[in-house]
Amino acid sequence: EQVLVEVWAEVLKVERVGVCDNFFALGGDSIRSVNVLSLARERGLNFTLQQLFQYQTIRELAQAIATNVTVPTPATRTEPFSLLTDEDKLKLPEGVVDAYPLSRLQSGMLYHLQATPGVSVYHNINSYLLKAKLDEEVFVQAVQYVVARHDVLRTSFDLSSYSEALQLVHKEAHLPVEFEDLRHLSPAAQDEVIKAYTQSEQQRRFDLSRPPLLRFHIHRTSDDTFQFTLTECHAILDGWSLQSTLAEIFQTYFALLRNESLPEQKAFATSFREFIALER
Numbered sequence: 306e307q308v309l310v311e312v313w314a315e316v317l318k319v320e321r322v323g324v325c326d327n328f329f330a331l332g333g334d335s336i337r338s339v340n341v342l343s344l345a346r347e348r349g350l351n352f353t354l355q356q357l358f359q360y361q362t363i364r365e366l367a368q369a370i371a372t373n374v375t376v377p378t379p380a381t382r383t384e385p386f387s388l389l390t391d392e393d394k395l396k397l398p399e400g401v402v403d404a405y406p407l408s409r410l411q412s413g414m415l416y417h418l419q420a421t422p423g424v425s426v427y428h429n430i431n432s433y434l435l436k437a438k439l440d441e442e443v444f445v446q447a448v449q450y451v452v453a454r455h456d457v458l459r460t461s462f463d464l465s466s467y468s469e470a471l472q473l474v475h476k477e478a479h480l481p482v483e484f485e486d487l488r489h490l491s492p493a494a495q496d497e498v499i500k501a502y503t504q505s506e507q508q509r510r511f512d513l514s515r516p517p518l519l520r521f522h523i524h525r526t527s528d529d530t531f532q533f534t535l536t537e538c539h540a541i542l543d544g545w546s547l548q549s550t551l552a553e554i555f556q557t558y559f560a561l562l563r564n565e566s567l568p569e570q571k572a573f574a575t576s577f578r579e580f581i582a583l584e585r
Contacts, residue, residue, distance in 0.1 A: 309363045312344045324363040383582050393467045403456065403474040405578045406585075407540075412470065414540040415462065415513070425507040427539040432503055432532060439523065439531050440562060441484050447558035450567070451550065452480050452517060457541055457577065458550070462513040478516040486525045499524050499532050506536045513538070 306324050313322045317331050333341070338357050345352065352370050360366040385403040386394055397404060407415070414427040452458045459478040464470040487495045502522065511518045518538035525531045537547060560567050 306363050306367045308348050308350055309345065309367060312341055312348070313363065315344065316340045322363065324367075326362060328357065328361045383576075383579050385578070388578065388582060388585075389471070390468055393471070396467060397473070400476050401473045402476045403576075403578060404471050405581050407462070407470050407472055408581055408584055411472070411540045415464065415470075418510075418538070418540070419464075422510075428507070428510060428536070429539050430503050430506045430534065430536050432499065432534040434526070434530060435533050436530050437559075438529065438562060439525055441482075441523075443561045444523070444558055445482050447554055447561055448480050448482055448521065450557055451554050452478055454553075455550065457546070458517045458519065460541060461516040461518070462540070464513070475516050480517045480519060480521065482521045482523065484523050484525065488525060488527060492526075495524070495526050495532075499534070503534060506534070509536070511538050517541075 310322045310324070313328065313331070313333075314320065316337050317328075317333060319331060322331065328338075328341075338354055341357065342352070342354055350370055352366065356369055357366060360369045386397075386405075388405040393404075418427045456474045458480060459475045460472050461475065462470065462472050485498075487498055490498065502524070506522075518541045520536050522534045522536075523531050524534070535551075542550065557567055
């Protein structure tokens with residue numbers, strides 16, 4: 306208990322910690338939880354984040370550590386549609402291969418997205434100038450190959466038709482890729498066109514009921530350069546997932562250009578549906 310008191314006081318920046326004080330009531334959060342775990346291990350105490358979240362006072366946590374209490378990992382294997390009520394299952398449209406509720410974070414993002422129609426919040430536009438050969442047909446082929454692999458790229462939202470807001474995974478979806486040739490324009494004129502496009506995208510919201518909630522636009526600026534602009538509904542992709550998806554698309558694209566076998570992709574160990582089940 307004394308070691309834990311010292312660790313909590315250091316991490317939470319408080320002078321006094323009682324053994325019955327609640328970690329989160331004192332200002333603890335997920336980041337500080339990791340700091341507590343790290344400092345405690347340096348001082349010879351071993352426990353898990355899961356235990357810290359379950360035993361939120363020093364007295365409870367110390368007893369769990371002393372008795373080597375372990376928290377069993379909950380079963381996370383779920384089946385398609387298993388998180389839905391029977392009534393909601395009957396309402397699903399054809400062509401949907403899975404459906405499950407929203408995460409808390411997704412719900413929050415979509416709330417703010419709907420509540421601020423004139424502001425580009427959680428409606429993200431990113432643009433990159435790339436130097437590479439552009440074959441429009443092959444690029445579209447690479448995009449659709451990746452869309453077929455990832456449920457998230459075939460997911461839409463329905464916020465009102467069911468007993469709770471749901472995300473629907475469709476069997477098929479076509480990710481739009483638009484091409485525009487600007488090679489006849491001066492560099493300054495090209496910049497103006499690209500700037501006008503990105504500004505217009507800020508107001509061009511997605512229809513949340515139709516996947517995918519991601520689209521691409523390519524402005525060809527020379528024979529070996531192009532401006533690649535993507536617009537995404539942030540509730541569908543976090544930053545890491547977006548970058549890994551782009552990497553997969555371009556790896557596939559360059560493999561197709563070189564007539565090479567497509568890069569081997571690891572099978573997914575879990576699904577987002579199982580994350581939702583764990584969160585709940």
